[in-house]
Amino acid sequence: MGADENNKSEHLKSLPLEDLHKAANARFGGFAGWSMPITYPLGVMKEHLHTRELAGLFDISHMQLFEVSGPGAAALLARACPLDAASLAAGQSKYTFFLDEKAGILDDLIVTRLGDDRFMVVANAGNAATDEAHLRAVAKGYDCSIDALDRVFLAIQGPMAIDVLAAAGIDGTGLSFMHGFEPKPGWFMSRSGYTGEDGFEIGLPAGEARKLAMALLADERVEWVGLAARDSLRLEAGLCLHGNDITPETDPVDAGLTWAISKPVREQAAFIGAKALQDKLAKGPSRKRVGLKPDGRQPVRSDSLLVDIHGNTVGLVTSGGFGPSAGYPVAMGYVGKDFAPVGTQVFAEVRGNRIALHVHSLPFTPHRYHKG
């Protein structure tokens, strides 16, 4: 929640349901150009724990949904992303990226096949404008259209998510994790999320979203959860935040995300950045993204330098904070590959002090996705 130009209050965009968050006494802050609820009176710790125990409701309307449709849609996505879009079954979602020519990660995305020649792309708020410009530039010569959809986007996350949706009249039982469909005109619903828990993300028109949010909140198992707990939940789950853990200066090899790029896709090399990615795969990672657990109680924060026992720089923390479910501070970052094995001791330079950490496996809290 930096003080960069985009986050000055006078420039911030307001969420369509802002009045509901105000009525819930949310505390707002700037994020990716939006005025977002950061915490509610429950507080980040309890919001986090409530999500893991019951169900958290998140307004993530800052994220951008793009519908890509037309006879050339699959081919465009196979060019723009390291993804065999044509081989996706209807309803199937895939985690993927926009890469640049150097295989740097411009954004991470979820692409869902809606029908024969229709796809939904969910992109990060901070990258929405550059993503759209990038996709439109790549799309020249492809017979397809790109629509940036105007939707409220809600996430309901946690073990009770499916039950509270059912109580609100929405049936999610037919969906497996990483699948999505259009339950009603103007709606998009997927079984996915950013917490490590079972859950759903639903894009829908503002009027219907207001009704759905109010119906869900009337259920005592549901609490609003703000951006602060969204961040601690995703960090415990070992999930990357674009702009911190992955950026145009990192590639899927260093980031340990090559599982998202199938072997045939790598070999066919039809996507932007394929050559650089192949070279990088052949060479191997120069550094690795790892989990980091401070030995003591003091959290380490992003941008803290990591050093070895002799004080030599060996890496950088890219996300760090406290894990309310883990019960200890948690962090993620990059280290040279010699320092990547789990259990390796490193130190963070924090305000003149040296804090001992050990490389820890990711995630810190086990994923509880509904694999179906």
Add this chain to the structure above:
Amino acid sequence: MASTYFTEDHEWVRVEDGVATVGITDHAQDQLGDLVFVQLPEIGQSLSKGDPAVVVESVKAASDVYAPVDGEVVEVNEATASDPALVNSSATGDGWLWKMKLSDTSQLAALLDEAGYKAIIG
């Protein structure tokens, strides 16, 4: 009789018999959110006004608590180090942070009273 002072850095200072008890205000704990870490000074440590004396960290951010006046640390509240949430639940009571013996009581005159502090936080 004890007098209570405040600083623009959101600390309260309660002075009795030349010893100041220092903590953060309820407003400060509310702004910081759930605290997860408190690092206290050493007993016997000499602090000058403005020195960072305590580190408090919430889930999201780290902040310094500064020495409001000059003095020597005579006691620290270990309960806040083992249970940082105590500062959230009782910032001006059981969540006090440290006690210091004042070197120069005239420095107190530069601190805010309660009305002055309330005017700052609005």
